[in-house]
Amino acid sequence: MNSAAESRKDAPPGSPGESLVTANRRGRTTTRLNEINARFAQLAGEARLPVLDLGCAFGVAAHAALAAGATVIANDIDPLHLEETARNAPPGTGDRLRLAPGAFPAGLDFDDGSLAHVHASNLLNFLTGTEIDAGFAGIFRWLAPGGRFLSMSGSPYSANIRGFIPVYEANVAAGLDWPGECHDLHARSDDPTIAELPDFLHLLDPAVLSRSARAAGLEVEEAHFFHRAGTPDYIALDGRENVVFIARKPLL
Numbered sequence: 001m002n003s004a005a006e007s008r009k010d011a012p013p014g015s016p017g018e019s020l021v022t023a024n025r026r027g028r029t030t031t032r033l034n035e036i037n038a039r040f041a042q043l044a045g046e047a048r049l050p051v052l053d054l055g056c057a058f059g060v061a062a063h064a065a066l067a068a069g070a071t072v073i074a075n076d077i078d079p080l081h082l083e084e085t086a087r088n089a090p091p092g093t094g095d096r097l098r099l100a101p102g103a104f105p106a107g108l109d110f111d112d113g114s115l116a117h118v119h120a121s122n123l124l125n126f127l128t129g130t131e132i133d134a135g136f137a138g139i140f141r142w143l144a145p146g147g148r149f150l151s152m153s154g155s156p157y158s159a160n161i162r163g164f165i166p167v168y169e170a171n172v173a174a175g176l177d178w179p180g181e182c183h184d185l186h187a188r189s190d191d192p193t194i195a196e197l198p199d200f201l202h203l204l205d206p207a208v209l210s211r212s213a214r215a216a217g218l219e220v221e222e223a224h225f226f227h228r229a230g231t232p233d234y235i236a237l238d239g240r241e242n243v244v245f246i247a248r249k250p251l252l
Contacts, residue, residue: 040119044070047116055123059085066093105135129178136216156203157240160191218247
């Protein structure tokens with residue numbers, strides 16, 4: 001896939017709910033800001049330091065932050081995503097956009113205290129628990145005091161992966177540190193959308209994210225299950241389909 005225009009669409013082009021399959025087959029992204037994207041863009045527009053958009057896909061959140069006046073570092077593991085992010089950036093914002101290819105967390109590094117805020121929507125689901133711990137440690141170092149990490153992630157309570165819910169709940173009952181790590185996703189669901197995902201997926205909950213962030217030194221401001229506006233029918237289940245997570249680096 002060479003451009004967003006050539007990717008799969010599940011709504012008319014340009015519509016608010018347009019859904020695009022990512023070039024690296026890590027699920028879908030949309031052209032509509034979700035609630036966390038919008039909050040990130042607002043904070044970014046007020047920031048003096050650069051902000052980081054992890055796993056930016058085709059740039060919906062990065063573009064909103066640029067439009068708000070921020071200097072944005074857009075990260076993704078797929079160069080095609082970064083090419084599209086740069087190509088479709090709002091007019092006149094190219095001098096405030098930096099591209100940072102690489103896998104989070106191991107493939108990225110930034111100066112301590114150099115970032116105002118960090119954003120990640122639907123990225124943490126592709127990381128192991130060990131990688132999430134390392135990621136929060138890195139984010140803590142990179143953020144300036146008072147800076148925030150804002151994220152939205154998929155939870156186990158999604159219609160297209162409901163077959164994993166009993167496994168997840170049994171893992172919680174057994175006291176596993178990362179009860180939502182699913183290593184055989186394709187065996188758990190025959191929903192067509194599962195073909196757009198790898199066999200490993202980490203279905204997250206507020207408790208595990210809060211524990212990991214606090215261990216890294218971050219203060220948890222918001223952590224809860226969430227039903228985002230425009231949740232697709234293939235995901236919608238009971239209002240717990242996503243996890244909103246916001247944490248802050250303490251002031252000195």
